[in-house]
Amino acid sequence: MKKILFSGFIILFNISQLFASISKEISSDFLINKTHNGNTEFYNAQLSYKPGVPSLPIKIYKFLLPPDADISTVTCTIENLAQTTMDGEYNINPAALPISGDGSIKYENKNVVNGKDITIYSKDQFYPEGYIENVSVGMLHYYKIVTVEINLCNYNPISKKIKTITNGNVVVNYSQKPNKRSDIYPIAADFKDKVKDLVNNYEDLGKLYENIAPPPVRAPGYLIIADTQMLSRCPVSIANLKKLKTNEGYTVTTISQPDWGGGTGSTAASRIRSWLVNNYQSKSIKYVLFIGDANSRSGTVPMGILAYNGDQTANQLGFPYPYSDFYYAQLSGSSPLSDMYAEVSVGRLPYHYYPTQYDQPRYMDNTINRIISYETESQTSAMSWRKSALLATYEFQSDVVGAYMLEQVKNNFLSPKSWTNYRIYDRNVGSPNETYCDTGRVINALLTKKFGYFQWSTHGCSNAAKQVLYNMHTVRITSTANATNPPIVVMGSCLNGAMDTLDNIAECMLNFKSVASIAHTYLTWLIPQETNSGSFLPNSGLGTPYKFAGALIGSSLPCGDALNQARSSSYGDVYNFFTLNLYGLPDVGINSYGASLSGINMNDIKSASPDNNLFINSAFTNNHITQINFSISERSYVKLDVCNLQGRIVKTLVNGFKEAKSYSIPLNTESLSNGIYLCKLTINNNANISKKFTVLK
Numbered sequence: 001m002k003k004i005l006f007s008g009f010i011i012l013f014n015i016s017q018l019f020a021s022i023s024k025e026i027s028s029d030f031l032i033n034k035t036h037n038g039n040t041e042f043y044n045a046q047l048s049y050k051p052g053v054p055s056l057p058i059k060i061y062k063f064l065l066p067p068d069a070d071i072s073t074v075t076c077t078i079e080n081l082a083q084t085t086m087d088g089e090y091n092i093n094p095a096a097l098p099i100s101g102d103g104s105i106k107y108e109n110k111n112v113v114n115g116k117d118i119t120i121y122s123k124d125q126f127y128p129e130g131y132i133e134n135v136s137v138g139m140l141h142y143y144k145i146v147t148v149e150i151n152l153c154n155y156n157p158i159s160k161k162i163k164t165i166t167n168g169n170v171v172v173n174y175s176q177k178p179n180k181r182s183d184i185y186p187i188a189a190d191f192k193d194k195v196k197d198l199v200n201n202y203e204d205l206g207k208l209y210e211n212i213a214p215p216p217v218r219a220p221g222y223l224i225i226a227d228t229q230m231l232s233r234c235p236v237s238i239a240n241l242k243k244l245k246t247n248e249g250y251t252v253t254t255i256s257q258p259d260w261g262g263g264t265g266s267t268a269a270s271r272i273r274s275w276l277v278n279n280y281q282s283k284s285i286k287y288v289l290f291i292g293d294a295n296s297r298s299g300t301v302p303m304g305i306l307a308y309n310g311d312q313t314a315n316q317l318g319f320p321y322p323y324s325d326f327y328y329a330q331l332s333g334s335s336p337l338s339d340m341y342a343e344v345s346v347g348r349l350p351y352h353y354y355p356t357q358y359d360q361p362r363y364m365d366n367t368i369n370r371i372i373s374y375e376t377e378s379q380t381s382a383m384s385w386r387k388s389a390l391l392a393t394y395e396f397q398s399d400v401v402g403a404y405m406l407e408q409v410k411n412n413f414l415s416p417k418s419w420t421n422y423r424i425y426d427r428n429v430g431s432p433n434e435t436y437c438d439t440g441r442v443i444n445a446l447l448t449k450k451f452g453y454f455q456w457s458t459h460g461c462s463n464a465a466k467q468v469l470y471n472m473h474t475v476r477i478t479s480t481a482n483a484t485n486p487p488i489v490v491m492g493s494c495l496n497g498a499m500d501t502l503d504n505i506a507e508c509m510l511n512f513k514s515v516a517s518i519a520h521t522y523l524t525w526l527i528p529q530e531t532n533s534g535s536f537l538p539n540s541g542l543g544t545p546y547k548f549a550g551a552l553i554g555s556s557l558p559c560g561d562a563l564n565q566a567r568s569s570s571y572g573d574v575y576n577f578f579t580l581n582l583y584g585l586p587d588v589g590i591n592s593y594g595a596s597l598s599g600i601n602m603n604d605i606k607s608a609s610p611d612n613n614l615f616i617n618s619a620f621t622n623n624h625i626t627q628i629n630f631s632i633s634e635r636s637y638v639k640l641d642v643c644n645l646q647g648r649i650v651k652t653l654v655n656g657f658k659e660a661k662s663y664s665i666p667l668n669t670e671s672l673s674n675g676i677y678l679c680k681l682t683i684n685n686n687a688n689i690s691k692k693f694t695v696l697k
Contacts, residue, residue, distance in 0.1 A: 030057050030152075032090075040090040048095070048151065052117035054127055055095040057152040063172065064199040065144040066208050070177040071137040076148055078131055082167035089160035094121070126154035126163060132170075138339025139332040141191045141281075143209060145199060145341065146172055191343075198341075198568065221285040222250035222587070223344075225272060227292030227300045228257055230351060230364065237368040238291065240600045244372055247596040248587075253283060257300065265297045269304040269327060277331050280344055287560060287586045288328060290348040291364070294499035296323035303348075303499055303521065304328060306336060306578060322522040323500070326578045329564065337578070340568045345560025347516075347586035350499055350507045362684065363511040370486055371585055374515045375595040382593035385485050386452030389414055390445055392424040393492075394437045394458040394467035402457030402492065403429035405542045409455060413553040422449060426467070439470040440645030446513075447692070450485045452590060454514075455549060457542060460493020463503040468493075470647045475508045488552070488559065488590065491519040492545045497581050498522075506583050516559045516584025518548060524576050544577040552589060560586025614681045614689040624670040628653065630681050630689075634660045639682040642667065650677070669695050 030045035045057035065071065094116045111119050120127050134149040148170060154163040192210070196202045222245045224238075231238060231254075245252045260275040262268065279285070293299035304327020329342035351364055374382075391409065393402035403425040410430070414421055423432035424441050434441055437458075446454075459466040469475055489509050491497065497506035497519030506519035544566050551562035559582050567577045614630045632638060640654035650672065653665050667679075672695045681689045 034090070038091050040092050045152075048133070050095055051097045052094050052112040052115065053120050054092045054155045054157065056092065056155060058133065059150045059152055061148045061150070061170070062199045063146050063148070063201050064195065064205045065137075065146055065172075065174065066176075066205055067142070067144070068176045069144050070175045071139070071144055071146075073173075073175040074135065074137050074146055075173050076132055076135045076146075077171050077173075079169045079171055080167065081131070081165065083163050084166050086162045086164060090155070090162050091160060092155050092157070092162075121157045124156065124158040126156045126161075128154060131165060131168070136339070138341050140195055140198070140341035141332060141343055143191065143195045145195070145339075148172070197565075219249055219251045219284070220287075221280075221283045222252045223276075223280075223283070223285045223288045224252065224254045225288060225290050225292075225301055226254060226256050227351070229300075230291050231256060234364045234368070237365045240372060241368050243599045244375060244595060244597075245587075247598055247600075248375075250287070250587075251284070253285075262300075264300055265295070265302055266305055268300060269296070269302050272301070273304065273328055273331070273336070276328055276344070280331055285344055288344050288346045289585060290325070290328075290346070290350075292351050294348060294350040295352075296321075296500055299499075303581070304336060306575075322575045322579050324521055324579045325581050326567065340578075342564040342567065345558070345564055345586040347560050347582045347584050347588075349510070349585075350583060352502050352507070367510055371515055371588065372600065373484065374486060375588065375592045376597050376600075377593050379593050385450040386590050387417065387419045388449070388451050389419055389421045389453040389455065390424075390442075390449070390451040390487070391421060391432075392437055392442050392454075392456040392458075392468050393426060395426045402542065403427055403432070405457060405492075405546050406455065409546060409549045409553075413550050417553060419453075419553070422451070437467050439467060439647060442468050443645055443647070447690075451487045452485070453490075453553065454487045455490040455492065455545065457492035457545070460491070460496050460505075462495045462498040462501045463505055463508075465491060465493045465496060465505065469505065475505060475512055486513060486515040488516045488584075489514040489518070490545050490548060491517065492542065494520060494523050496520060497583065506581075510583045514584070516582060516588055518545070518559065518563065518580060518582055520579050521581055522575050522579035524579075544580050548580070556589065556591055558587045558589035558592065559584060562589070614679065614691055624668055626667050626669070628665045628667050628679055630663055630665070632658060632660055632683060636660075636683045637685065639680075639685075640665060641680045641682070642672075643678045643680055645676055645678065 031043035033041045033043065035041055042055075042057050046060065047055045048058045049055065065074070097112065097115065111117050128151055131151045131154075132148065133151050134147075136147045138145050138147070150165075150170065152165055155161070192206070195206065224242065226238065242252045242254065255275070257263075257268075260268070260271040263271055276285070276288070290301045292301035294301065294303050296303045296305050303323040303325055306322045306324055306327060325346040325348055326342065327336040329344055329346045330336050330338065330340070331343040332341070333339055349364060349367060389410075391406040393406055395402070406423065406425070407430040410421055410423070413419075422445055423430070424434045424437045424445065425432040426435075426437045428435045442456075445451075456465055456468045458468050464470060491506060491509075496504065497517070498504045498521050499507070500521075504519075506517040509517045547566035547569055548562050551557045551565040552559065555562070555565070557565060563580065563582050563586075567580070614628070628640065630638075630640065636658060638654050638656065638658045639652070641649045642651040642653065643649050651667070653667065654663075674695055676692060676694050678690045678692055683689075
C-alpha cells in the first residue's frame with residue numbers, strides 16, 4: 001500500500017482591488033492499494049462519480065467570495081501546475097451504474113459496455129483531460145460561495161498509468177459589482193455559523209460581510225404555514241404549539257391561504273415560495289413548519305415540484321417528477337435548485353383529508369401533544385432513554401450492504417457520544433445483536449426497549465420497508481409500547497415519505513410513534529460495491545441519511561438544520577438528497593428538552609383516550625377458549641384483532657361502533673399455531689393498545 005501526499009497545494013484568489021491575494025495551503029493525502037485480483041482501490045479519498053468512467057480521487061473546496069463579487073463572472077484556472085507519473089501500472093475500475101432497490105439501472109448509456117464507457121477506456125490518453133472538474137457559485141442568505149471540484153489524478157486506461165498533482169495554484173477570478181443598499185440585511189448568527197462551517201476561508205473574508213451588515217437584535221422567527229381547515233379543526237393543539245415556541249424565544253408568525261393567495265398544487269407552492277422569498281429576511285425567519293395537505297398536485301400547503309421531467313428511469317417506473325420541501329428552503333436563488341444552500345429549515349406536520357369516518361384531526365392533536373411532551377420533558381428524564389439507537393437493515397443487493405453504513409453510524413457518531421445501540425442486521429457485520437432482520441424482530445425490539453433514534457436501510461415503497469416494517473399496520477402495533485418515548489426515525493428506503501399517496505409510512509409513523517420522521521419522497525439510487533471498502537459516496541441513497549445522522553447525533557443539531565447540512569455536503573444525484581424530507585418540527589432534536597409549559601394547559605396534552613384499556617392473559621396452555629377484556633371511554637369505532645408478529649391479522653373479533661363501557665370477548669385459540677401473537681385494540685382508527693400473548697398447546 002502506497003501513501004500519496006499532496007502538500008503545498010495553494011488556493012490563490014485574485015480579488016482585484018480589495019486584496020493582492022489570499023492563499024491557503026491545502027494538503028491532501030490518500031492511500032492507494034492493489035487488491036489480490038489486481039484492481040486498484042483508493043482510501044481516505046473522496047471519489048469522483050460518473051457512471052462508467054474511472055473513479056478517481058477528487059477534492060472539493062468551498063470558498064467565500066467578497067460581498068461585491070459579481071458571481072456571474074466567476075472563472076477558475078490552475079497555474080504553476082506540477083505533476084508526477086506514478087511508477088507501476090494500475091487497473092482502475094469504472095464508477096458503477098446506480099441501481100434502485102429492485103435492481104433497475106438508472107442510466108441506459110449505449111457507450112457503456114460491461115460497465116465501462118468505451119469512449120474513455122478504449123483511448124490511449126489520460127482521463128480526465130484537465131484538473132478542474134466543476135466550478136459552481138451559490139448563495140446562503142447573501143453570502144457568496146464558490147465551489148471548486150479538483151481532480152487529483154488522471155488515468156490512462158491503455159498504459160494503465162496514473163498522473164497526480166504535486167503542486168499548483170487554483171486561481172478564482174471575478175469582476176466587482178457594488179452592493180445596493182436594498183440587497184443588505186442584518187446577518188443572523190446562525191447564517192454566520194453555517195458559512196463558517198461550509199467554507200475554508202471565513203477568517204479572511206467573513207469580516208467584510210459583518211462590517212456592512214451587523215447582527216440583528218430581534219429574536220429569530222418561527223413561521224407556521226397552516227391550512228385554514230387545520231387552524232379550525234385543531235385550534236387548541238396549534239395554539240399550544242405556538243405558545244411553546246414563544247416560550248423557547250421565537251417570534252412566531254402564522255399564515256394561511258389569504259396571506260399567500262391560496263390555490264392548490266403547484267399554484268399554491270409557487271405563491272408560498274414567493275411569500276417566503278419576500279419576507280424571510282425582514283422577519284428573520286429561521287424555521288418554517290407546514291401544517292396541512294402536502295400533496296404536490298392537489299394539496300393546499302403542498303410540497304414543491306423540483307422538476308417536471310424528473311429522472312428518466314424513474315419516469316419509466318411510474319414516478320414522473322420529484323417533489324420536496326427543499327423547494328421552500330433554498331430562497332436566495334432564482335429557482336429551488338439554484339444551489340444546495342438552504343436559507344431556512346423546513347419541517348412538516350402532514351394531513352390528509354380522509355373520509356369522515358376517520359378521526360384525522362385527532363391524529364394531528366396527538367402528534368402535536370406528543371411533540372410538546374417531548375420538548376418539555378426534563379433533561380434527566382430525556383437523557384435516560386434518548387441516547388439509545390435501534391439500527392436495522394435488510395440487504396439491498398449482494399454488493400450493496402446497508403450494514404456497513406449503519407456500522408459507521410455506530411462507530412463514528414453513536415459510540416463517541418456514549419450512546420447504546422441495538423442492531424438487527426441481515427448479516428454478521430460488526431457482531432450485531434441479531435443477524436437476521438425481519439419485521440417480527442424489529443417490532444419486538446420496539447415493544448420491549450426504549451429508543452431515542454431508529455434508522456434503517458432496506459428496499460421500500462410508500463407504505464413499507466422490506467423486512468423492517470411490513471406495512472403501516474405494524475407501525476400502529478409499535479405505538480402501543482413506550483408511548484412516552486417517541487424516537488426520531490430515519491427511513492433509508494425509497495418512497496417512504498411519498499406525500500402524494502394516502503398510505504405513506506412516514507406520516508403513519510409520525511401519527512402513531514415518532515417525534516420526527518425523515519424519509520424520501522422519490523426513488524433513491526444505490527451505488528454497487530460502494531460499501532465493501534467501508535466507505536460510500538455521498539450522492540447515493542445511503543450517503544445522505546448517514547450524513548443526517550452525523551449532523552443530528554455527532555453535531556447535536558436539530559432535525560431541520562441537520563437535514564440542511566446533510567444536503568449541502570452532498571453532491572451528484574440531486575434527487576437522492578433533495579427529496580429527503582422532515583416530517584416533524586425543524587427545531588426539534590435529541591437535545592430538545594426542558595422547555596417551559598407556561599401558558600399551556602397540561603390537560604390539553606394528555607392522551608386523547610386515557611381510560612381505554614385492554615386486558616388478556618399472557619399465555620394460553622390447554623384451554624382453547626379465553627376472554628379478552630377491554631373498555632372504552634366514549635362511543636367509538638372499535639376494531640379488535642389478533643395479529644402475528646409480522647403484523648398480519650389472523651382473527652378479527654370486533655369491528656364496529658361500541659358504546660362507552662367494558663366488554664368481554666371470547667377468543668378461541670384452537671386454530672392458532674404455537675407462538676407469540678398480539679391482541680390489538682384500535683379505537684377510531686387512532687388510539688391503539690396491544691398486548692402480547694403466547695399460545696402453547
